[in-house]
Amino acid sequence: xAGPGRVAIKRVPRNRIWHWSELPDGTSAxxxxxxxxxxxxxxxxxxxxxxxxxxxSDIVMVLERPEQSQDLLHFIxxxxxxxxxxxxxxxxxxxxxxxxxxxxxxxxxxxKPENILVDLATGQAKLIDFGCGTYLQETxxxxxxxxxxxxxxxxxxxxWYHGEPATIWSLGILLHEMVCGKMPFRRGWNFSWxxxxxxxxxxxxxxxLIGWCLSMHPLARxxxxxxxxx
Numbered sequence: 469x470a471g472p473g474r475v476a477i478k479r480v481p482r483n484r485i486w487h488w489s490e491l492p493d494g495t496s497a498x499x500x501x502x503x504x505x506x507x508x509x510x511x512x513x514x515x516x517x518x519x520x521x522x523x524x525s526d527i528v529m530v531l532e533r534p535e536q537s538q539d540l541l542h543f544i545x546x547x548x549x550x551x552x553x554x555x556x557x558x559x560x561x562x563x564x565x566x567x568x569x570x571x572x573x574x575x576x577x578x579x580k581p582e583n584i585l586v587d588l589a590t591g592q593a594k595l596i597d598f599g600c601g602t603y604l605q606e607t608x609x610x611x612x613x614x615x616x617x618x619x620x621x622x623x624x625x626x627x628w629y630h631g632e633p634a635t636i637w638s639l640g641i642l643l644h645e646m647v648c649g650k651m652p653f654r655r656g657w658n659f660s661w662x663x664x665x666x667x668x669x670x671x672x673x674x675x676x677l678i679g680w681c682l683s684m685h686p687l688a689r690x691x692x693x694x695x696x697x698x
Contacts, residue, residue, distance in 0.1 A: 473535055475518060476515075476530075477529070478528070478531060479527070479528050480498065480526060480528075481526055482524075482527060483525075487499035491505055492505075497520070498527050500529075501529065503603075504529065504531075505517055506572045506573065507598070509568075512594070513564050513565035513593060513594060514595050515532055515585065516531065516532045517529060517530075517531055518531060533585075534585065534594070536587065536588040536589050537587050538588060539585055539586070540558070540584040540585070541582045543586050544581060548649050549648055552670070552671060552674055557591065558593050561592065561593040562579070562595065563639070563695060565593070565594070565595040566579070566595075566635060566692060567692060567696075570604060575631045577600045577601055577634075578597065578618070579635065579638045579639060581645055600613040605631065608629065617653075618637075620633065620634045620637035620638075620686065621684055622634075630686060632691065633686035636689045636691075636695065637682065639681055640652075640682040643674075643678050648666070648670075664678070666678060676698075
């Protein structure tokens with residue numbers, strides 16, 4: 469049997485690990501390792517954890533890495549923006565990865581182009597980096613982990629958010645970045661002012677989905693299944 473080929477090595481200093489949890493066998497491990505282990509069930513849309521090691525000053529994770537791959541940020545930048553057919557195919561795979569994480573009880577919390585790896589040989593998108601992740605819960609979260617420019621308005625305004633609506637908000641930003649080649653909001657932009665302006669070249673369906681995901685009120689955003697059906 470052939471080996472896994474190339475791998476990615478992620479090293480995290482022990483003094484930067486705040487949260488520990490338990491693996492199914494009862495071993496104490498950093499939360500990131502536990503979450504990565506939960507989603508590493510062979511599902512192709514999430515990078516697989518192959519092994520992890522505890523060293524005196526570091527935790528080391530050995531992760532799969534496709535031979536020819538590029539993160540989505542560089543993939544978009546190389547093209548300026550993605551054509552809708554290409555964006556749709558990749559976006560659907562990201563949705564499937566989010567659905568997989570949800571079914572495993574995991575909330576990623578840092579969905580952005582840098583954390584999506586595209587296998588250039590197969591076109592497969594893989595969600596990577598669970599360092600900001602946590603367990604999925606029904607109640608509101610009052611602690612934010614992730615990239616501030618992807619945080620939903622309810623966090624900025626009220627200091628809380630629910631898992632699914634916050635994820636949908638970040639997916640709306642992601643889709644905008646894919647088809648427009650840039651973020652929808654300027655840094656420091658006040659969400660309550662003005663409308664989202666989208667290029668006329670985008671189909672009405674694409675414009676509608678971006679606007680729906682970026683609804684100011686969390687309850688006005690679609691569910692993950694509604695995004696799938698769009």
